[in-house]
Amino acid sequence: MKVYLTENIDYTLDEENRQGLRLFYKLARETGIVEREKDLDFA
Numbered sequence: 001m002k003v004y005l006t007e008n009i010d011y012t013l014d015e016e017n018r019q020g021l022r023l024f025y026k027l028a029r030e031t032g033i034v035e036r037e038k039d040l041d042f043a
Helices: 002-008 015-030
Strands: none
């Protein structure tokens, strides 16, 4: 489990991952799961 969590999961929030989150929220809105797309705001 330790190897999986430390070597196989990408915990970064680089531009590629932020684009993936935007796509996730866009598709969630389009399918009616959420009412609007969520703004990404990381402090």
